[in-house]
Every structure is written in C-alpha cells, then in structure tokens.
Amino acid sequence: MSNDIMRSGSCLCGGVQFRVTGEPLRVGLCHCKDCRKTSGSVFHAFAVWPRQAFEGTGITSTYGDRSFCPTCGSRVPSVGEDEVEVMIGSLDVAPTEGLVPGYELWIGRREHWLHPLPEARQFEHDRTAGDSATDAGEPENGAGAAPEIGPGPDARQGLSPS
Secondary structure, eight states, X not given: XXXXXXXXXXXXXXXXXXXXXXXXXXXXXXXXXXXXXHHTXXXXXXXXXXXXXXXXXXXXXXXXXXXXXXXXXOEEOEEOSSEEEEEGGGBSSSSOSSOOOOEEEOGGGSOTTSOOXXXXXXXXXXXXXXXXXXXXXXXXXXXXXXXXXXXXXXXXXXXXXX
C-alpha cells in the first residue's frame, strides 16, 4: 500500500485523528433523516474504506452506529468489522481529490433546490445487496456505514492504530 494515496483527517479539536490509505470502496451522499440530524446539514457526504486501510487514534463516543468526539462533538469515522465510514468533511485537505459520490440515498428527502448528482446512481432508500454502486452491493443502513464496533450508545471507545 506504500504507493497508494493517503488521506488524513481529524475532529475539530484534534483529539481524534485518522488516516486512510488507497481508494475508497464507494463514495455517496445520504439525504435520510438520521444523516440530516447528525450532520446538521441537508445531506451527509461520506466515503467507505476497507477496515485494513484505516488507522486512527483518540477516544470516541457513539450513539447508535454513529461515532463522534466527546470533547468537540465532531463526527469521526465509524469503524466496523470490515469497513470504515469517513465523513468527507472531516478530511484535512479540501477540496478532496477523487472523492466523487457515485450514488445518492433517500432521494425522496433531497431538498427541492438540490439537483441529483450527474452520473450518480439514485436510490429511493438504502442500497441493497442487488443494487451495487461501485462495489459488491452489501446491504447498508441510511448512512452507508458499517455498524460501530463497541458496547453501544454513549460508550467510550478508543480508535486503535492498525
């Protein structure tokens, strides 16, 4: 992986830091209610990497399957068994190179003044096993995240380096 692109990111206060290596499995936007609420925006932009491409440090808390920094409240990567979901806005370099969403979820909740992304697949709800959007099409929740590893809501959890 030494020749692969490496992207770094952090929470607002810098207490949680991470990096991902290589290209993501998929990049998407979600307009579901949960993503709108947790992002404070009208959609959530994310990229999903294989777990082995992720390294991170810091203490995180979780609510449902969403991870955040307990100090500043910033959303941080949600680490699953096989995949890691990274909020594109948490990456250090902006604008991001090569992270173009290939699909949109929950398009019925998209604001009328936002237009569909050109060439992105459109899903009424979540992607399903039969609906691949640049990957094998594994089932997902509304955010496109793998479930958080850990004991559950508000449990403190450290991000261990790979």
